Amino acid sequence: MDDDQAIAYDLAHLASAVQAARSALNYARKGELQLKLAQAYVADVVHQIVSNSLGRDYCFPLNSSEREDFIRFFTKYREPNFVASLADTPGDRGLEGEFELLQDAFRRFATEKLMPVADEVHRGNLDVPEEVISDLGEMGAFGLSIPQEYGGFAAGGGNDYLAMVIATEELSRGSLGIGGSLITRPEILARALLKGGTEEQKRSWLPKLASGRLMSAVAVTEPDFGSDVANIQTTATRDGDGWTINGVKTWCTFAGRADVLMLLARTDPDRTKSYRGLSLFIIDKERSSGHEFLLEKTHPSGRGARGRIEGRAIDTIGYRGMHSFEVSIQNWWVPNENLVGGDNGLGKGFYFQMEGFENGRIQTAARAVGVMQAAYEQALKYANQRSVFGRHIVDYQLTKVKLGKMAAHIQAARQFSYDVASMMAKGEGVLEASMVKAYVCKAAEWVTREAMQIHGGMGYAEEYTVSRLFVDARVLSIFEGADETLALKVIAKRLLESN
Numbered sequence: 001m002d003d004d005q006a007i008a009y010d011l012a013h014l015a016s017a018v019q020a021a022r023s024a025l026n027y028a029r030k031g032e033l034q035l036k037l038a039q040a041y042v043a044d045v046v047h048q049i050v051s052n053s054l055g056r057d058y059c060f061p062l063n064s065s066e067r068e069d070f071i072r073f074f075t076k077y078r079e080p081n082f083v084a085s086l087a088d089t090p091g092d093r094g095l096e097g098e099f100e101l102l103q104d105a106f107r108r109f110a111t112e113k114l115m116p117v118a119d120e121v122h123r124g125n126l127d128v129p130e131e132v133i134s135d136l137g138e139m140g141a142f143g144l145s146i147p148q149e150y151g152g153f154a155a156g157g158g159n160d161y162l163a164m165v166i167a168t169e170e171l172s173r174g175s176l177g178i179g180g181s182l183i184t185r186p187e188i189l190a191r192a193l194l195k196g197g198t199e200e201q202k203r204s205w206l207p208k209l210a211s212g213r214l215m216s217a218v219a220v221t222e223p224d225f226g227s228d229v230a231n232i233q234t235t236a237t238r239d240g241d242g243w244t245i246n247g248v249k250t251w252c253t254f255a256g257r258a259d260v261l262m263l264l265a266r267t268d269p270d271r272t273k274s275y276r277g278l279s280l281f282i283i284d285k286e287r288s289s290g291h292e293f294l295l296e297k298t299h300p301s302g303r304g305a306r307g308r309i310e311g312r313a314i315d316t317i318g319y320r321g322m323h324s325f326e327v328s329i330q331n332w333w334v335p336n337e338n339l340v341g342g343d344n345g346l347g348k349g350f351y352f353q354m355e356g357f358e359n360g361r362i363q364t365a366a367r368a369v370g371v372m373q374a375a376y377e378q379a380l381k382y383a384n385q386r387s388v389f390g391r392h393i394v395d396y397q398l399t400k401v402k403l404g405k406m407a408a409h410i411q412a413a414r415q416f417s418y419d420v421a422s423m424m425a426k427g428e429g430v431l432e433a434s435m436v437k438a439y440v441c442k443a444a445e446w447v448t449r450e451a452m453q454i455h456g457g458m459g460y461a462e463e464y465t466v467s468r469l470f471v472d473a474r475v476l477s478i479f480e481g482a483d484e485t486l487a488l489k490v491i492a493k494r495l496l497e498s499n
């Protein structure tokens, strides 16, 4: 595959677009507007397939009758006036009953509590307001996909992940940095614990995570190992009734405010064992605010070097509020009970964290949908207010086509995220979780770019929300599996293996 990376990458993204088109077609059955949005979206996917097949018949084969059908279809439904007609009709979410109520509650929270402070936190590089965290805890946001028996709200049916996805989208519409992303870390740790934790660990940690009393951060990436996680160097060495941790982690988002770090470390000194030598730990720490922290503690024996954890926030262009830290850990001792899975979990940390990251991916796709939705709303509002050459921008065909295409793509992305959530609740959808993450996060870049463009110069001004959405969207394809790594090492690999 390494010799044909460019084609494998296109294959992964095209296959993901086709999956999204399937979700759009299900949505099309719900009514006339839904059908039109799906037609506009599917036409773009079909257009992409035909474009990719040109000159590459050997890997994207289309016979002439398929090609003609495809061209006929996209000619009709990419027609500019058809797409323009969708500019201000984004379609409803198609949710019913309790899910509609849940969406409404989180939407109201985002509008009333997040939006008024989101730009201020971004511009000032401030901390997430404590009130936001406690309010979300009270709303049950951190326990939406944690099983009821462990203090969460997931009843064990096919909709267990859907509530989390809906809430995440709405919170991210308010703010990626101080809203939707707060759920990601507890979600990853909870999933890793459910996969590999002992019963005692699940009973001890999960209720605290579900209630929001315990906030977590994820310490996996290291300065020299990001995509190549299997080769991380941080060590955990047996020490009395516990383990002593040494190493440097980076990009550890929320490490300051978090009460615990979910940390991946090498417990087997034999480096040739690669990922099979890794184990997962829960590191207790004190909370701290701001951009730096330093924690120290004495070894339980009262002797030896004092343990230290030092964190320094990395300045970023967006995704502000939680702060992403470089964290240096020296001689930090944790008891045996903080090794996920106990002795049975030794060497299995990589698998446990991967389980967590699968959930992180569907959650990140929902974050991307929320950011896109916010960008679309901002663009539509501005286009209706601003006059250029004597007409409102929204009255120009080109603006309408952009907005119509945004509406169609956002709805397809949303429906795709709902469908993957349902698959995951049934224990399926591992490949689709990567597909939805890779595809939707990239789409968010295009949507926020166009939304900014519709604002003209004001899109580049910090005082307009759309500039925050643009820089926030940019991170989505980098973390939780960089786009290229996900496309090549997960999606294309699995597709090729299954054919």
Ligand SMILES: Cc1cc2nc3c(=O)[nH]c(=O)nc-3n(C[C@H](O)[C@H](O)[C@H](O)COP(=O)(O)OP(=O)(O)OC[C@H]3O[C@@H](n4cnc5c(N)ncnc54)[C@H](O)[C@@H]3O)c2cc1C
Binding pocket: 005, 217, 218, 219, 220, 221, 224, 225, 226, 227, 228, 250, 251, 252, 253, 254, 316, 319, 324, 475, 478, 479, 480, 481, 482, 483, 484, 485, 488
């Ligand atoms: C704001 C932010 C927050 C983050 N939060 C966390 C967190 O909370 N916890 C945590 O552990 N990590 C976190 N990360 C880290 C994130 O997961 C990594 O940045 C990501 O996994 C990529 O690793 P890297 O930065 O080392 O890039 P690299 O692995 O160095 O990759 C660089 C580029 O090369 C590409 N590439 C890699 N392998 C290949 C290949 N085989 N073929 C072709 N191209 C390839 C990648 O896709 C990427 O484009 C965060 C990152 C950011 C930016």
